Amino acid sequence: MSEAIGAHIEAFLQWLKVERGYSVHTVSSYRGDLSEFVATDRGFGPVSAVADLDARRVRAFVYSLHGRNKSSSVARKLSALRTFFRYLVKNGIIKTDPAAAIAAPKSEGYLPTVLSVDEVFSLLEMPGPADTFAARDRAVLEMLYSSGMRVAELAALNLDQVDLDQGMVRVRGKGNKERLVPLGTPALGSLEAYLPQRESLLRAGGDRQALFVNARGGRLTTRSIERLVKMYAERAGIPARVSPHALRHSFATHLLEMGADLRTVQELLGHASLSTTQRYTHLNLDHLTAVYDKAHPRANG
Numbered sequence: 001m002s003e004a005i006g007a008h009i010e011a012f013l014q015w016l017k018v019e020r021g022y023s024v025h026t027v028s029s030y031r032g033d034l035s036e037f038v039a040t041d042r043g044f045g046p047v048s049a050v051a052d053l054d055a056r057r058v059r060a061f062v063y064s065l066h067g068r069n070k071s072s073s074v075a076r077k078l079s080a081l082r083t084f085f086r087y088l089v090k091n092g093i094i095k096t097d098p099a100a101a102i103a104a105p106k107s108e109g110y111l112p113t114v115l116s117v118d119e120v121f122s123l124l125e126m127p128g129p130a131d132t133f134a135a136r137d138r139a140v141l142e143m144l145y146s147s148g149m150r151v152a153e154l155a156a157l158n159l160d161q162v163d164l165d166q167g168m169v170r171v172r173g174k175g176n177k178e179r180l181v182p183l184g185t186p187a188l189g190s191l192e193a194y195l196p197q198r199e200s201l202l203r204a205g206g207d208r209q210a211l212f213v214n215a216r217g218g219r220l221t222t223r224s225i226e227r228l229v230k231m232y233a234e235r236a237g238i239p240a241r242v243s244p245h246a247l248r249h250s251f252a253t254h255l256l257e258m259g260a261d262l263r264t265v266q267e268l269l270g271h272a273s274l275s276t277t278q279r280y281t282h283l284n285l286d287h288l289t290a291v292y293d294k295a296h297p298r299a300n301g
Helices: 003-018 024-039 055-065 071-090 117-124 134-147 151-155 185-201 222-235 244-257 262-269 274-280 285-295
Strands: 168-172 178-182
Touching (some): 003 024, 003 071, 055 071, 134 151, 134 185, 134 222, 151 222, 178 262
């Protein structure tokens, strides 16, 4: 990466972190995507200065991604470029967005795994006496399904963000935006059962702010949470590949199937746009037809 363009990228990444409140993981992804772009030589040479930022170079880079990346990955990389270019335009560094006329690839229509209610209940019951961290793991699983939180949001939770008396958790989501999410009775009970174990894990030191901690008292990572979800799902004999995101998706789908309002689900999930919630959730056709027949005044003539 050249020093000239590199300085602008570093300033942009700092702006994302400080001004926009982007997570460390997201900033790291932007860094990787921008580094890949400026290093790619498609007959034009690598990007060495702001003057090199033109539509031909951007189009050649995007075309080079096709065939070796999923359309969702191409769209993400293009989004990173567009955000960077808009930042440069806003600050008067370039006059026009070189990616403005480039179309994003069509979505593959991917839907994550959704579990049935019975599968979720089976998963939640898996942590048992033979598991060293059964109380913690059950609390993790219950929290994921009860709140619909993203795995990164759960890992980042501090103890003071949970109000056991009110049955609420204050979640800090994307863009550092906060939302209040209610917790069900089983999730609250599992948290209360876990807290003594948490104290024992912190006796030798560790992160006293973190809600969920590992054997050394450090904050439980997203990867560790993903591993434990996968382990218990396999133990429960659930054939689908289960991740924390599958529990988030199941949370939203089950709420809608029980008649929850789409905007309420949007608020609980922390989506800025209702269209994101609409893409994120899906209901089977039989259920939609049944709701329509029951609710619409002209459904039955």
